[in-house]
Amino acid sequence: MKIMFMTLRDRVERFTDFSNLSKDWEYVFAGYEKDTAKLLEMGGDADAILADAITPVPKELIEAMPNLKIIHSEGVGYEGINLAAADEKHIYVCNNRGANKTAVAEQAVMLMLMVLRHAVTGHNRVLEGRQIEAKASWSMEGISELGSMHVGIIGMGDIGIETAKLLNAFGCRVSYNKRYPLSPSQEKEYNVTYMSADDILKNCDIVSLHIPSNKETFEYMNEERFAMMKKGSILINTARGEVVKNEALLEALKSGQIAAAGLDVLAPEPVKEDNIVVKAMKNDGELAEKIVLAPHIGGLTVQTFDKIYGTIWSNFKKVCAGETPVNIVNHP
Incomplete structure (x- = not known):
């Protein structure tokens, strides 16, 4: 499984124990890059996307990723993700409802x-x-x-x-x-x-x-x-x-x-x-x-991110195993 992170790399690494994940998984850290062509160059063959809650995941990107199976918001919000495009390609879109x-x-x-x-x-x-x-x-x-x-x-x-x-x-x-x-x-x-x-x-x-x-x-x-x-x-x-x-x-x-x-x-x-x-x-x-x-930090506690990343990695493992993830917000 290949995962493209469209969020802050330091945060992913802080709240993830990679030793508990499959050694075969690949990771691409795209940061807050928004250019679709550049994102496709970095991770166009990814199976999963993890996106900051306010990061756009547009139709053009979703349609051009043939292996994409799940897009996961890093937070509760998911308004930047094109749900219609994900529905059309039967891609799960998930969030972290209640974590924060x-x-x-x-x-x-x-x-x-x-x-x-x-x-x-x-x-x-x-x-x-x-x-x-x-x-x-x-x-x-x-x-x-x-x-x-x-x-x-x-x-x-x-x-x-x-x-x-x-x-x-x-x-x-x-x-x-x-x-x-x-x-x-x-x-x-x-x-x-x-x-x-x-x-x-x-x-x-x-x-x-x-x-x-x-x-x-x-x-x-x-x-x-x-x-x-x-x-x-x-x-x-x-x-x-x-x-x-x-x-x-x-x-x-x-x-x-x-x-x-x-x-x-x-x-x-x-x-x-x-x-x-x-x-x-x-x-x-x-x-x-x-x-x-305040600088939009209401949900940015250590306890929240512990819950969030627990859900994210659990959902990625489920999708990798052909199972249904939790907190689906679209109609794939």
Whole structure:
């Protein structure tokens, strides 16, 4: 079996014990190369591809690889993989559903706390010698505890459920929305109540996004939905940057429609200095204090990658043996 890695080589080597794999297997490390011709030159005869969750695996590449049997996302997302082309060639596309649920849930709660406690601004105030000024200001303005918040989770999959579990420990009231509501027993177990997405936006103090990135959810948080949000509420996004319209987010923050945002993700990735949100924050200090950014590291824990690579190598072994892998996301 020949495997082409379209991701970071150091990460593959760190979380893989090659001594446990077949000595006959071959490996091609393509990094983040996106040129189809170059990829085919390196690994056009590969049986498997492992791709970073945001790396494109286009139709042209899939159609030109005669031996390809499985494409595996290194993460949960797989929006860069052309599923239709894989279906046509009966190629499995798999992900690592649920592997990062604890890590991303922790990131979501951390962003909520950072926003509520003015963590980044407070850090900067201390470095500037303005500790007492910041303390006095926020003691008068008031800092809310997370447990006093009504949190709405939009997208109640593995990560949404894990986030709800963590929020319960803080004493939050938690509402959720998903296409198919949980059963009454599940709602009782997770201590959550179902609400329509519109009602979550209108009534919750914090809205946490946990929806996939696809055609239906592109710029889900647009001008109309930001206008629905409770005045002075907070947006948290640990899903994908593409589900939030950047221009609408900035307008909602500048107008005071929402008080703040905690973002582990921004679109497009990779995020550059000319990103509209980054530029706006650099040019407007008041706006910058309303946003907490993280570099899309919600799921990048050691524990997550241990689970991820366990699934990846198990699936490659199954396909090599003619068996069906787990976590198939297409219709091969």
